[in-house]
Amino acid sequence: MTTFWIFIAIVVLVSLGLIWLPHFRQQKLLKAEESGVRKQTNLELFNERLAILEKERQEELLDQDEFESLKKELEVSLLQDIKQGADESLDSQAKPKGLLWPSLMSVVLLAVAGYSYQQLGAYQNIDSPQPENPHAGMSTEQIMMQRVQMMESAVQQEPENSQAWFSLGHAYISAGQYDQAVAAFDKVIELVGVHAELLGPKATALYYKAGQQMIPVVQSLIDQALKLDPQDPSTLLLVGMDAFFTADYNKAIGAWQTILDSDRADVDRAALINAIDSAKMRMQAEGGATMPNDEAHKGLKAATAKTVTLNVSIAPELAAKVSNTDMLFIFARATEGPKVPLAATKVSAKSLPVTVTLDDSTNMGGNVKLSDATDVEVIAVLSKHGSVKPQPGDLQGKLASIKVGASGELVLDTEVQ
Numbered sequence: 001m002t003t004f005w006i007f008i009a010i011v012v013l014v015s016l017g018l019i020w021l022p023h024f025r026q027q028k029l030l031k032a033e034e035s036g037v038r039k040q041t042n043l044e045l046f047n048e049r050l051a052i053l054e055k056e057r058q059e060e061l062l063d064q065d066e067f068e069s070l071k072k073e074l075e076v077s078l079l080q081d082i083k084q085g086a087d088e089s090l091d092s093q094a095k096p097k098g099l100l101w102p103s104l105m106s107v108v109l110l111a112v113a114g115y116s117y118q119q120l121g122a123y124q125n126i127d128s129p130q131p132e133n134p135h136a137g138m139s140t141e142q143i144m145m146q147r148v149q150m151m152e153s154a155v156q157q158e159p160e161n162s163q164a165w166f167s168l169g170h171a172y173i174s175a176g177q178y179d180q181a182v183a184a185f186d187k188v189i190e191l192v193g194v195h196a197e198l199l200g201p202k203a204t205a206l207y208y209k210a211g212q213q214m215i216p217v218v219q220s221l222i223d224q225a226l227k228l229d230p231q232d233p234s235t236l237l238l239v240g241m242d243a244f245f246t247a248d249y250n251k252a253i254g255a256w257q258t259i260l261d262s263d264r265a266d267v268d269r270a271a272l273i274n275a276i277d278s279a280k281m282r283m284q285a286e287g288g289a290t291m292p293n294d295e296a297h298k299g300l301k302a303a304t305a306k307t308v309t310l311n312v313s314i315a316p317e318l319a320a321k322v323s324n325t326d327m328l329f330i331f332a333r334a335t336e337g338p339k340v341p342l343a344a345t346k347v348s349a350k351s352l353p354v355t356v357t358l359d360d361s362t363n364m365g366g367n368v369k370l371s372d373a374t375d376v377e378v379i380a381v382l383s384k385h386g387s388v389k390p391q392p393g394d395l396q397g398k399l400a401s402i403k404v405g406a407s408g409e410l411v412l413d414t415e416v417q
Contacts, residue, residue, distance in 0.1 A: 141336060144175045162191040169201055176340060178209035199225035200234030207238060208340065211389050214242050231262040240275065245388075247327075247346045249279040271360050271369070278359055282345065306359060306371035308332055308343070308404055312380055313353035315413040318395055322382065324350040329388045330410075332358050332376040335401050342370040349382055375401045380410055390416045 050071065057067040151168040158164055169184035185202040189195075203221035210218065218238075225235040240255035256272050256279075312330065314322055328351075331344035343358035358378070360369045370376065381388060382395040390396050397412040 141175075144171075147171050148175050148177070160191065162188050165191070166198070166201075169205070173201070173205050173208065174340070176208075178205045181205035182209075194224075194228070196225040196229035196232035197234055199228070200232055200236075200238060203235065204238050207242070211387075212242070212245060212341070212344075213387070231258055231264070233259050233262075233264055233267050244275070244279055244282075245329075245344055245346055247282070247348075249283045252279045274360055278357070281357075282347070306404060308358045308370070308376060308378065308402060309355065309407040310358070310378060310399075310410045311353065311355050311407070312397075312410045313412070314382075314395070315411055318412065318415060321395060321415065322349050322352065323384065324348070326382050326384050327386060328352065328354075328380060328382050330356055330358070330378065330380045331388070332370060332378045334373050335375045335377050342373055342376060370404060373404050375403055378402060378408070378410060380412055382412055392416055 053067055053070050057064070148168070148171045151164065151171050154164045155161065155168055165184050165188045169181045169188065172178070172181035172184055182202055182205050185198055185205065189198050189202075192198075199221045203218045203225065206221070207214070207218045222235055222239060225232050229235075236255045236259050240252040243249070243251035243255065253276050256276050259267055260269060260272055260276075310330065312328065326349035328347050328349050329344070330346075331341040333341050343360065345356050345358060347354055347356065358370060360371050378399040380397045381390050383391070384393055385391050394416045395412045396414045396416055397410050398414075399408055399410050402408045
């Protein structure tokens with residue numbers, strides 16, 4: 001604030017200087033010129049009178065005594081005229097003329113500056129600055145990378161801090177940097193030893209790296225973790241997510257229910273209940289016997305605003321390419337930031353056309369949920385090989401953007417080449 005007002009004072013002083021300096025310079029020049037003219041005129045008159053006296057003496061109209069007397073009077077008169085001119089110059093300096101216009105211009109300058117600042121400036125914010133959003137103007141991906149960088153800095157400062165490495169590993173998963181996540185969890189294991197709660201996140205990172213496939217190394221880590229702790233939440237979340245994604249709903253419900261029954265305080269119980277309810281609804285949609293109970297139905301209804309409902313169909317020209325043994329994978333991911341699925345489901349191709357609802361039930365390994373997003377991209381893959389990754393001959397459809405809480409139409413209209 002002090003610097004701001006110093007800057008304003010400098011600007012005003014410079015402006016006033018531009019007004020007043022030319023005025024004083026002009027007054028000085030005028031006075032000097034007036035003084036010089038007066039002095040020159042007095043000297044010319046003195047010389048003319050002296051020449052007349054000398055001529056009269058030469059013509060013997062004046063004797064020597066009279067000439068000297070008149071010459072002395074003439075010199076005294078010259079000195080008096082010069083002194084009178086100097087006195088008048090001092091008086092004029094004491095009373096400078098022409099102050100009206102510079103004064104008026106100064107007043108106008110200050111008035112215009114004050115009015116302009118009051119109307120266009122933001123002086124009212126100087127003493128009451130508004131808080132700044134540290135993430136203003138940043139995309140989700142940029143915010144995620146900033147978080148990763150902060151945690152990387154933390155582990156550099158405290159390389160033996162196992163909790164910092166553990167948090168960094170989860171940040172890497174959210175940012176889609178799975179190799180770095182595995183390395184971070186390995187560092188934690190090196191520091192504190194092998195524990196189920198460390199093997200589960202490491203398995204999750206490898207699972208995402210493999211394109212959400214239950215490869216042998218992932219299954220081995222899951223088996224090892226559950227042997228150490230049969231109720232480890234991070235491991236059971238991954239088991240349930242993969243089972244749900246492959247339409248093994250009973251296995252998914254069993255894994256998630258085990259977490260609920262453990263009464264652990266560090267799990268999102270509401271999300272688990274929603275996941276179990278969603279699995280029951282999928283079983284019902286595919287002809288299973290399990291029906292959602294009233295309490296679960298109410299929970300799902302309350303969560304409608306955080307879901308994406310899609311009417312999935314096949315383009316008529318591609319209908320002949322669909323087999324009853326094909327599987328339909330549908331998943332949503334954020335339109336910005338890491339391309340980690342926020343919600344996903346799998347249904348049989350024989351159900352087409354079908355209505356599906358995506359929700360938080362697949363938030364089994366990361367920190368980002370569908371309910372946290374505003375807009376998502378939805379991709380559907382009709383797989384003939386049982387893999388979510390599109391392969392030649394598969395059919396695909398996409399919604400570039402849909403708001404969470406909305407419904408939409410998704411048409412499988414592209415054959416993968």
